[in-house]
Amino acid sequence: xxxxxxxxxxxxxxxxxxxxxxxxxxxxxxxxxxxxxxxxxxxxxxxxxxxxxxxxxxxxxxxxxxxxxxxxxxxxxxxxxxxxxxxxxxxxxxxxxxxxxxxxxxxxxxxxxxxxxxxxxxxxxxxxxxxxxxxxxxxxxxxxxxxxxxxxxxxxxxxxxxxxxxxxxxxxxxxxxxxxxxxxxxxxxxxxxxxxxxxxxxxxxxxxxxxxxxxxxxxxxxxxxxxxxxxxxxxxxxxxxxxxxxxxxxxxxxxxxxxxxxxxxxxxxxxxxxxxxxxxxxxxxxxxx
Amino acid sequence: xxxxxxxxxxxxxxxxxxxxxxxxxxxxxxxxxxxxxxxxxxxxxxxxxxxxxxxxxxxxxxxxxxxxxxxxxxxxxxxxxxxxxxxxxxxxxxxxxxxxxxxxxxxxxxxxxxxxxxxxxxxxxxxxxxxxxxxxxxxxxxxxxxxxxxxxxxxxxxxxxxxxxxxxxxxxxxxxxxxxxxxxxxxxxxxxxxxxxxxxxxxxxxxxxxxxxxxxxxxxxxxxxxxxxxxxxxxxxxxxxxxxxxxxxxxxxxxxxxxxxxxxxxxxxxxxxxxx
Numbered sequence: 001x002x003x004x005x006x007x008x009x010x011x012x013x014x015x016x017x018x019x020x021x022x023x024x025x026x027x028x029x030x031x032x033x034x035x036x037x038x039x040x041x042x043x044x045x046x047x048x049x050x051x052x053x054x055x056x057x058x059x060x061x062x063x064x065x066x067x068x069x070x071x072x073x074x075x076x077x078x079x080x081x082x083x084x085x086x087x088x089x090x091x092x093x094x095x096x097x098x099x100x101x102x103x104x105x106x107x108x109x110x111x112x113x114x115x116x117x118x119x120x121x122x123x124x125x126x127x128x129x130x131x132x133x134x135x136x137x138x139x140x141x142x143x144x145x146x147x148x149x150x151x152x153x154x155x156x157x158x159x160x161x162x163x164x165x166x167x168x169x170x171x172x173x174x175x176x177x178x179x180x181x182x183x184x185x186x187x188x189x190x191x192x193x194x195x196x197x198x199x200x201x202x203x204x205x206x207x208x209x210x211x212x213x214x215x216x217x218x219x220x221x222x223x224x225x226x227x228x229x230x231x232x233x234x235x236x237x238x239x240x241x242x243x244x245x246x247x248x249x250x251x252x253x254x255x256x257x258x259x260x261x262x263x264x265x266x267x268x269x270x271x272x273x274x275x276x277x278x279x280x281x282x283x284x285x286x287x288x289x
Numbered sequence: 290x291x292x293x294x295x296x297x298x299x300x301x302x303x304x305x306x307x308x309x310x311x312x313x314x315x316x317x318x319x320x321x322x323x324x325x326x327x328x329x330x331x332x333x334x335x336x337x338x339x340x341x342x343x344x345x346x347x348x349x350x351x352x353x354x355x356x357x358x359x360x361x362x363x364x365x366x367x368x369x370x371x372x373x374x375x376x377x378x379x380x381x382x383x384x385x386x387x388x389x390x391x392x393x394x395x396x397x398x399x400x401x402x403x404x405x406x407x408x409x410x411x412x413x414x415x416x417x418x419x420x421x422x423x424x425x426x427x428x429x430x431x432x433x434x435x436x437x438x439x440x441x442x443x444x445x446x447x448x449x450x451x452x453x454x455x456x457x458x459x460x461x462x463x464x465x466x467x468x469x470x471x472x473x474x475x476x477x478x479x480x481x482x483x484x485x486x487x488x489x490x491x492x493x494x495x496x497x498x499x500x501x502x503x504x505x506x507x508x509x510x511x512x513x514x515x516x517x518x519x520x521x522x523x524x525x526x527x528x529x530x531x532x533x534x535x536x537x538x539x540x541x542x543x544x545x546x547x548x549x550x551x552x553x554x555x556x557x558x559x560x561x562x563x564x565x
Contacts, residue, residue: 006470010389013381014397017445020378024412024438025404031415090309097295098303106549107310110317113548115499117519118537122320124523126530132332134319141335167313169555173564176556214563225408228501228516232523249410254417254506263414270411277406284561285399 029270035263042257055264065265067240068248071155075244076223078159079166080216086163087170087215088208092200094171095178105175112168116228123161124150124233154234154242161229166222170215177211178204210283217280224273245269317541324348324534331530347535355518357536364514364540366429367504368497371437372490375444378437380486383448384478388460398449402561405442409502420507429512432504436497443558444493450562451485488554491547495555498544515540 039051059065094104111119128149130136136146149157181204189199227246230236236243236251243251249269253262311318322338323331330341351357386394416435417426425431455478463477501516508517519540522533548555556564 006389007391009470010385010391013385016378017382017401017441018397020438021401021404021441024441025407028412028415028419029407032411035414093302093306093309096302096306097299098306099299100303100307104306104310105552107314109548109552110314110545112555113495113499113544114317114541115516115519115544116501117505117516118320118540119316121519121522121533122316122537125533126319126323127316132530134336137334137336164313164316169559172552173556173560176553176564211564214560218560221406221408225410225502227409228505228520231505232520246408246410249413250506253414259414259418266408266411266414269408273406273408273411277403280406281399281403284402284563285395 032263032266032270035259036267038260038263040258040260040263042259051260055260056268058261059264059268064240064243064248065245068243068245071240071242072224072244072246074155075159075162075226076220078156079163079223080219082159082163083166083170083219084212084215086167087174088212090167090171091174091178092204094175105172108171109168111164112166112172114165116165117232119165120161120229120232123157123164128157150234151238154238158226158229158233158242161233162223162226166219170219173211173215174208177208181207213283214280217276217283220276221273221280224269224276245272317545320534320541321538322534323531324538326531326534328528328531331534332528347531348539351532351536351539354532355521357518357539360513360515360518361539363429363508363512364498364516367433367436367514368494370429370433371440371497372444372493374433375437375441375493376486376490379441379444379448383445383452384474384482386445387449387452387455388457388478398446401442401445405439409439413506417506426507427509427512432507432512432514435503435507436500439500439503440493440496443496443561444489446561447489447492447554447558448485450557451489452482454485455481488551489558491551492554492558495544495548495551 036055037050037052038048039054040048090108094101094108098104125133127133127135130146130148133146133149135149139146147153149160186199186203189203194202225246226244227250230242230244230247231250234242236247245265246269249262249265252258252265256262324347325343325345326337326341327344327346330337333341386398420426420431425434459477459481460473463473468477498514499516501520504514504516505520508514515536519533519536522529522536
């Protein structure tokens, strides 16, 4: 009897979370899906009508969509490459026996705790500004022409800024993973005459495989939603050069008030994210067993 | 002889690691230093590193010009409020799933996680329209609720992984001794659960403080937390580097300090227990 009683109590305790999350995600998502089949513009109230796949046709035939999709892929791919490769290198470096390891780790992790609007504005003004920015001053000191990063290489600049924020995350996870590497195994390999590279590819890398996958998947989820960094630096420009899918949906909805079109874009973003989420969920699911 | 070689090696790696670390930390250091400069010194050529007239004028001016403190308080209220509310809902759920797992528990957990995978733009439009209708745009209550819901899956998952590490035998033993459910929670579980709850809280405050999609879209002025307030510096007037730095330093300092205390929990929380 007690177990039955406790079981229903357990259900009762889980219920609020389930209900809240249901209201928070499934209901709005259903609304987005519904809107995406409507002609619905906030500037033209009372003109709502069913258009079937009209919004999707409009969105998919908009050149802005394909550019922003391409930008999204380049941005996410670029940041992933920088943070994963850089993160592995830095994690291995910090994992060596060094003086002040704790302090080094604290310094390296710091950028992750900086709010996106701050890091974007600091980079934009104090580093990437061609006149007063530090990078411009350094290049002038060497007699070179200063580069106006955000207008000459806008997407690359965004990649640099966001990578700076996410490199610490990757490093921290790789470091955690490295510290669980069996040191006796490494010593044994060393005694058997395995070189640094052989030890890295045959021992370290396979050991970190799981951490690398997790970093790639989780970063992808978060990076698909990068927004503040673009809003305060380039506003998606010049032209469409830094407009990502997230940013395109934002402009379509809150600047052009095209609810139907923006919803179609939102649904496309959800589908893309779900492809990644599918693999991530499978990996995390395994930890539950 | 061998010892000497390792020592040299250690020094080389120390120098390398510190070099990389300082390079990564430099933008933050530079922001903090610039916040104590005059606007003239902030854009001086060549850049002034340490030898300038240190001043607190920027901090005073940021407060006087735009009521910085009220935005700071908005951030505090939103971050703490959403965390408290989230814990209130999540602790019972995580507790039940960790200690009374049913057939559906794994599916429920995975479903909760899947809501976190949903990109925010997928639900931006309905939430915005609903908030507009309900008068919740630019209100602290509105953002607080959204951030609580957004982070709820992370809170539940983190708590779940902590609670699951509490050995079940202890519960059985206390039940054998005739402890009631309430006593079981009060005297056995709570003391063992507190560290996990504390780290979950810390991580969630950090995430809520830095959240910059919903805060930027749902607040404009009255309820604007620091993320939105700092964004207003993207359309500057005149010289503003020192003031931007002062506003930024105050915005990141509390979280930087909290973050350093929660490094380990960060890994567990953000990887949903997949890397420990």
